Amino acid sequence: MLQLEHILGFIPEYLPYYQLALMHRSKLEEVEQNNERLEFLGDAVLGAIVAEYLFKRYPNQPEGYLTELRSRIVRRESLNNVAMRMGLQKLVQYNNSDRGLSRSHIFGNALEALIGAVYLDKGFIKTRKFIIQQIIKPYIDIEHIESTDTNYKNQLLSWAQKKGHTLVFESIEEKTEGTRRVFTVGIVLNGEVIITGNGFNKKDAGQVAAQKAIEKLNIT
Amino acid sequence: MLQLEHILGFIPEYLPYYQLALMHRSKLEEVEQNNERLEFLGDAVLGAIVAEYLFKRYPNQPEGYLTELRSRIVRRESLNNVAMRMGLQKLVQYNNSDRGLSRSHIFGNALEALIGAVYLDKGFIKTRKFIIQQIIKPYIDIEHIESTDTNYKNQLLSWAQKKGHTLVFESIEEKTEGTRRVFTVGIVLNGEVIITGNGFNKKDAGQVAAQKAIEKLNIT
Numbered sequence: 424m425l426q427l428e429h430i431l432g433f434i435p436e437y438l439p440y441y442q443l444a445l446m447h448r449s450k451l452e453e454v455e456q457n458n459e460r461l462e463f464l465g466d467a468v469l470g471a472i473v474a475e476y477l478f479k480r481y482p483n484q485p486e487g488y489l490t491e492l493r494s495r496i497v498r499r500e501s502l503n504n505v506a507m508r509m510g511l512q513k514l515v516q517y518n519n520s521d522r523g524l525s526r527s528h529i530f531g532n533a534l535e536a537l538i539g540a541v542y543l544d545k546g547f548i549k550t551r552k553f554i555i556q557q558i559i560k561p562y563i564d565i566e567h568i569e570s571t572d573t574n575y576k577n578q579l580l581s582w583a584q585k586k587g588h589t590l591v592f593e594s595i596e597e598k599t600e601g602t603r604r605v606f607t608v609g610i611v612l613n614g615e616v617i618i619t620g621n622g623f624n625k626k627d628a629g630q631v632a633a634q635k636a637i638e639k640l641n642i643t
Numbered sequence: 644m645l646q647l648e649h650i651l652g653f654i655p656e657y658l659p660y661y662q663l664a665l666m667h668r669s670k671l672e673e674v675e676q677n678n679e680r681l682e683f684l685g686d687a688v689l690g691a692i693v694a695e696y697l698f699k700r701y702p703n704q705p706e707g708y709l710t711e712l713r714s715r716i717v718r719r720e721s722l723n724n725v726a727m728r729m730g731l732q733k734l735v736q737y738n739n740s741d742r743g744l745s746r747s748h749i750f751g752n753a754l755e756a757l758i759g760a761v762y763l764d765k766g767f768i769k770t771r772k773f774i775i776q777q778i779i780k781p782y783i784d785i786e787h788i789e790s791t792d793t794n795y796k797n798q799l800l801s802w803a804q805k806k807g808h809t810l811v812f813e814s815i816e817e818k819t820e821g822t823r824r825v826f827t828v829g830i831v832l833n834g835e836v837i838i839t840g841n842g843f844n845k846k847d848a849g850q851v852a853a854q855k856a857i858e859k860l861n862i863t
Contacts, residue, residue, distance in 0.1 A: 455703065459705065459706035460698060460704075460705070460706050460709065462706060463694060463698065463706040463709050463710060464694055464695060464698045466694075467690050467691040467693075467694030467695070467713075468691045468694070468695075470687050470690055470691065471687040471688045471690065471691035473687075474683060474684055474686075474687030474688070475684060475687070475688075475762075478680060478683065478684045483675065484680075485679065485680065486679035486680050486682060486683040489680065489683050490683060493687075539698075542695075547767040547768070548767070
């Protein structure tokens with residue numbers, strides 16, 4: 424309870440929301456009793472609040488910049504990492520003996536569910552405060568996320584060189600989506616397309632593809 | 644102005660937000676003066692409010708059901724259609740002579756930007772009311788959207804039969820994403836995979852693929 428209050432930064436009112444948020448499916452399969460519905464809600468609320476936060480923080484950046492930045496802040500790996508640093512692994516109920524579970528995802532998902540619980544318990548304004556004060560400010564280094572913008576491609580290329588792989592970026596498709604051109608760039612590793620990325624220009628598409636490749640290949 | 648008030652259901656306070664929301668990029672390229680940033684914000688706010696609406700309306704449906712239903716409600720085609728029926732095409736400023744523009748997308752995007760404007764002007768609670776009272780209730784038939792759930796596959800198969808095409812659903816991949824199995828089903832039209840869909844089971848993946856194929860092939 425004290426740990427939960429410390430994580431939240433306030434005293435929760437209706438406890439069952441929080442108990443549900445911390446209940447992973449591996450513990451109780453029944454949908455009414457696990458946190459997946461709350462995760463759906465929390466994910467959406469988080470997306471809106473981060474969108475507003477970036478919209479106001481970067482008044483001169485175009486939509487594409489905000490979209491990209493947001494997707495990096497709320498993406499699975501980022502949330503897993505934040506959840507672990509918040510100490511959620513001490514509170515989440517899950518089946519320890521299920522060896523097929525990818526643990527860190529459980530905590531990122533539980534963080535989203537916790538946001539859903541806060542929203543139901545305290546409403547939008549308090550949830551915004553919780554997200555900004557307890558999550559973004561202490562755990563998310565937006566300047567750092569911004570500055571790594573153009574480094575995925577280099578990171579991937581230097582990895583390939585070190586390992587003796589041939590790696591090229593290849594333009595695969597250009598199409599019109601709505602009013603915009605969308606570009607698809609593929610990463611060709613030793614002659615085989617291993618992953619693709621999309622963007623509103625080739626540079627962005629290449630970055631997206633490189634970022635996905637780095638995750639897929641577990642390059643650190 | 645009267646038309647805008649009619650669409651909003653209230654009297655707007657800070658007009659520049661709304662003027663910006665109705666300004667398409669084809670009219671003014673500069674990012675500070677077109678509606679794309681507001682569209683980013685409005686899209687996120689709409690996603691959160693629809694998520695909460697479905698979460699409360701369907702207390703016993705699992706997360707996957709809510710996710711699917713929401714994605715159909717907020718998807719591009721659906722919003723374009725709603726925007727046209729609301730009469731947004733009479734208010735949006737865009738370049739009439741630009742023949743490369745896909746018109747209907749302009750209005751769906753402007754609807755999202757308008758939601759962003761309402762949010763900045765009036766806050767979250769009023770925006771929720773606007774979305775539920777002025778958009779969802781009059782223009783979105785959720786029961787109908789739900790009932791078309793299982794019909795994409797049949798619709799696609801009967802189209803293929805009528806046209807004399809061979810069409811089969813083929814399981815392409817099964818992988819683990821986080822704690823879950825994700826299935827990819829492809830649609831094979833005359834021997835060629837034309838599109839794929841993902842889902843947490845093969846049935847859902849097939850439906851997603853069928854829905855995408857119907858859009859791609861312009862089947863009505």
